[in-house]
Amino acid sequence: GVTEDNVRFGELEIDGFYRFFGDSDGNRVVDGVDYLRFRRTYLRTSLDVGYDGIFDSNLDEVVDGTDFLKLRRNYLRTI
Numbered sequence: 001g002v003t004e005d006n007v008r009f010g011e012l013e014i015d016g017f018y019r020f021f022g023d024s025d026g027n028r029v030v031d032g033v034d035y036l037r038f039r040r041t042y043l044r045t046s047l048d049v050g051y052d053g054i055f056d057s058n059l060d061e062v063v064d065g066t067d068f069l070k071l072r073r074n075y076l077r078t079i
Contacts, residue, residue, distance in 0.1 A: 018079065019079065020074040020077050020079065021057050021070050021071065021074055022034050022035075022038065022055070022070065022071035022074045022075070023074070024037045024038070024052070024054050024055070025037075028078055028079040029076070029077070029078040029079075030071065030074040030075050030076065030077055031075075031076065034071070035071070035075065037052065037055075038055050038063070038067075038068070038071055040052070041055050041063045042055075042063055042064075042068065043062075043063065043064060044062070044063055045061055045062045046061035046062070047061075051063065055067050055071065057070045057071075
């Protein structure tokens with residue numbers, strides 16, 4: 001960047017990106033812990049006990065195969 005730049009980290013919306021989809025505990029890696037948490041909510045809807053909306057990637061209120069494919073794509077990825 002330019003040394004006279006007045007932009008600081010945290011001022012832009014994109015600066016809020018700090019985890020991949022599937023990183024349920026916020027440790028910046030999608031790992032086995034996240035996978036086990038996903039399994040507990042898999043095939044549940046927002047009306048079911050145990051539903052965890054953090055794994056609902058398309059916000060259709062059901063955690064299904066679409067969401068699993070997105071989690072799998074990020075599995076073992078780190079920031």
